[in-house]
Structure formats: C-alpha cells, structure tokens
Amino acid sequence: MHSCLPENTALLIKDSAGEVKRVTLEYFDAMLDDEPDCPALGDVKVLGREGWVELISISRRRLWEGEELLCVRTRSGQIALTGDHKIGAKRGVEDIIVPARDLRTGDAVMVFEQPALGKSARPIGEAPVYRPFGVLSVIRTVGYDGYVYQVETADHTLVANEFLTRTV
Secondary structure: OOOOEEOOOEEEEEOOOOOEEEEEHHHHHHHHOOOOOOOOHHHOEEEEOOEEEEEEEEEEEEOOOOOEEEEEEEOOEEEEEEOOOEEEEEEOOEEEEEEHHHOOOOOEEEEEEOOOOOOOOOOOOOOOEEEEEEEEEEEEEEOOOOEEEEEEEOOOEEEEOOEEEEOO
16 A cells, blocks of 8 residues: 655655745655755654644555556645545444545535634644545546655644645
8 A cells, every 4th residue: 555645746744944835745855865965754743633742653665567646626725646545424324434536526524724824823833723525526637757755644634735634
C-alpha cells in the first residue's frame, strides 16, 4: 500500500524557529536529495489532526504504469491523492476512514478551518478545527508525470490542501 500525494500538494509546516509556512511537497526535495544547508527532517513539523506533529519519514516516487491519481472535489477546494491514500469521512451518521478510491459523492470529508484574524485569534496549529464538506466529485486519472510523496507522521494524520488525511 502506497498512500501518496502529488508534488503540488500544500502543507502547513512549522520550522525549528517556530515560523509557520505554507509549502508544497516539493519543499522536501532538498532533504531527499541531501543538499547542504537544508533543514533536517526532525526540524520541521507539519499540521496534523491535533496540531503540530513530527515527521517520521518522507519519500518520493513516480506513479506506476496505470496507477490512478484521484481528484476529490468539495465546495472548499480539492485534493489529489493516490487511491490507497486514506481519508476520514462521514457517510451518513457514520465516521469512517476509507481509501480515497472508496470515496463517493455524498460522503463528507474533514477540512481544516483557518483561525480568524485578530489579536485574540488562536495561533495556527493550536486546537485546530475541522469542518465537514460534502464530496462533489471524485475524478480518476492515469498518466500523472510528476512525483508523488509518501509522508508518515507520528500521529498518522496530515493536513494536505486543508483536507485531513491519514498517513498510513
């Protein structure tokens, strides 16, 4: 099972200095290529279900011939992922975790809600809030030519393109 996200997927990260940034998965290429002066994996945290979470590992690859990349679209946005990538959803009144290939129109997926701006706003990543959005469509494609990344976090969750996903 390889749950992967394409290189243009956006993540919120927090570096060792405490600075929060929005980056794409391409940000990790320098680490994967062992380039000098790049941050170490342990110096970066990503946003997960309960807040900032440690990265355990990250790898990149190309899709195998015939492997599908799915685009899940809601009113709040969209996320592309491989069919094996798990995502939390509500199906009726039941909370489920399913591979993306099993999502269907009418399911609701959890989306990160950005904190309000202002002096009294809670910092990003502190007690994150998620809101359900109904799946409008799931489009299956083959032939994606870019890299896909497999990310593993300490709590097995990851907010990617604002969608709450599972990493294993």
